[in-house]
Amino acid sequence: MYGNTNLTEEEAKRMNSVQEDPQKLAEFEDRIARGEKIEPGDWMPSEYRKQLIRMIEQHAHSEIVGALPEGTWITRAPNFKRKLALIAKVQDEVGHGQLLYSAAETLGKTREEMLNDLLSGKSKYSNIFNYPAETWADIAVIGFLVDGAAIVNQTINSKGSYGPYCRALERICYEESFHLKQGHDNVVYLATGSKVQRDMLQAAINRWYRPLLHFFGPTDKQSAHSEKLMKWKVKLASNDDMRNQFLDMYVPKILELGITFPDPNLRKNADGVWEFSDPDWEEFKRVISGDGPCNAERIAVRKYAEEAGRWVRQALLNPTEKYTVPLA
Amino acid sequence: MNTSLDPRINRLDLKKIEEGEIITNSHLITWEVFHQEKRGKQAVHCGIVHAPSPDLALLLAKEQFARRGKTANLWVVKTSDVFTFKLEDEDIFETVPEKTFRDPGFYKVRDRIEKYRLENHLS
Numbered sequence: 001m002y003g004n005t006n007l008t009e010e011e012a013k014r015m016n017s018v019q020e021d022p023q024k025l026a027e028f029e030d031r032i033a034r035g036e037k038i039e040p041g042d043w044m045p046s047e048y049r050k051q052l053i054r055m056i057e058q059h060a061h062s063e064i065v066g067a068l069p070e071g072t073w074i075t076r077a078p079n080f081k082r083k084l085a086l087i088a089k090v091q092d093e094v095g096h097g098q099l100l101y102s103a104a105e106t107l108g109k110t111r112e113e114m115l116n117d118l119l120s121g122k123s124k125y126s127n128i129f130n131y132p133a134e135t136w137a138d139i140a141v142i143g144f145l146v147d148g149a150a151i152v153n154q155t156i157n158s159k160g161s162y163g164p165y166c167r168a169l170e171r172i173c174y175e176e177s178f179h180l181k182q183g184h185d186n187v188v189y190l191a192t193g194s195k196v197q198r199d200m201l202q203a204a205i206n207r208w209y210r211p212l213l214h215f216f217g218p219t220d221k222q223s224a225h226s227e228k229l230m231k232w233k234v235k236l237a238s239n240d241d242m243r244n245q246f247l248d249m250y251v252p253k254i255l256e257l258g259i260t261f262p263d264p265n266l267r268k269n270a271d272g273v274w275e276f277s278d279p280d281w282e283e284f285k286r287v288i289s290g291d292g293p294c295n296a297e298r299i300a301v302r303k304y305a306e307e308a309g310r311w312v313r314q315a316l317l318n319p320t321e322k323y324t325v326p327l328a
Numbered sequence: 329m330n331t332s333l334d335p336r337i338n339r340l341d342l343k344k345i346e347e348g349e350i351i352t353n354s355h356l357i358t359w360e361v362f363h364q365e366k367r368g369k370q371a372v373h374c375g376i377v378h379a380p381s382p383d384l385a386l387l388l389a390k391e392q393f394a395r396r397g398k399t400a401n402l403w404v405v406k407t408s409d410v411f412t413f414k415l416e417d418e419d420i421f422e423t424v425p426e427k428t429f430r431d432p433g434f435y436k437v438r439d440r441i442e443k444y445r446l447e448n449h450l451s
Binding site: 039042088091092105171174301316317323327328 | 334340377378396
């Protein structure tokens with residue numbers, strides 16, 4: 001559901017200080033400038049590898065953890081059709097996690113190492129999944145707007161330079177178009193339903209508004225240092241540009257239902273840029289560093305799954321087999 | 329008692345978990361998956377799965393790569409059983425497009441026929 005890269009100042013400094021073979025670096029950058037893809041066996045700068053692993057891995061974790069708030073509602077879906085759709089969507093998300101772990105694995109970090117880093121807290125996932133899905137309307141809003149935001153991000157990233165990541169994203173975007181449509185369908189049904197349903201939807205929009213603004217990461221002013229990542233086509237659009245594209249596409253689709261956003265300053269200015277109140281970036285930082293409403297529960301559930309399933313994995317191991325890094 | 333909104337999570341004994349570290353030196357091997365959309369079409373590489381045996385690899389491949397659209401068959405091949413060229417040797421294929429004598433369009437005879445017919449009053 002999510003993949004985004006932001007460098008701290010320190011990381012940007014380190015990135016500029018690494019000495020790479022100038023000829024190989026030039027060939028690598030020429031290839032990217034020509035619009036060609038980088039494949040697993042290619043030479044690549046160590047920082048390119050590192051940033052890609054970090055980004056794809058976080059994206060994979062987000063898919064796996066993102067299945068948890070939605071999974072909450074499978075047992076309580078309001079009818080059979082909605083239940084079928086939700087089960088299929090949750091299965092897709094877990095499948096997307098697998099596709100992304102595989103893409104990251106081609107860069108040399110094993111799936112087990114990535115999962116361990118998720119459990120230890122060393123590696124992050126999208127902040128938005130640290131918020132709870134309180135009512136069925138939250139499921140509608142997640143399916144429509146969180147997946148909508150993810151598709152904006154993923155469609156842009158699928159034009160990136162690393163072949164395996166692009167291929168995974170193409171499949172993911174194709175499958176997520178169903179998530180978006182069923183989410184919209186769900187939102188429209190609630191919006192055109194009884195007063196109770198409309199109120200429930202409005203309350204969910206109010207809850208998810210700020211996390212959705214946080215979704216694309218800090219403002220461009222707060223997160224500079226991405227020039228090299230742009231040049232290497234690891235990052236393809238700035239956080240603010242992606243956020244603006246998202247608001248442009250989805251705000252009208254909520255407003256046309258007579259549902260509002262909890263922000264009197266949300267509007268599109270004469271330059272076509274969306275303006276909004278400060279969505280509390282301090283809260284964003286607080287939640288991402290572990291102090292959100294659901295951080296502890298998400299990790300605890302993942303740890304439980306790993307431990308409870310360990311005997312199965314152990315029973316399946318074949319000690320005569322030797323691991324090889326996958327090809328593509 | 330946990331305080332999750334998810335009743336299934338509240339039924340788990342989450343206090344029991346300890347470190348939650350999974351075994352790192354035990355990577356399941358990977359299988360390259362090939363998808364055949366329908367009879368008569370080529371099987372095309374579509375990704376990988378992790379599995380300890382071909383049976384389980386096929387099962388996981390079905391879940392992962394046959395959730396949408398049509399599928400006639402899936403193949404799985406151990407990654408370590410696939411042999412490839414080195415990507416940096418890509419230049420060995422570079423001259424192929426220059427070998428136009430392999431293309432049907434290289435062979436153009438109409439002008440020659442017309443000339444012959446004209447010279448020999450064959451019209």
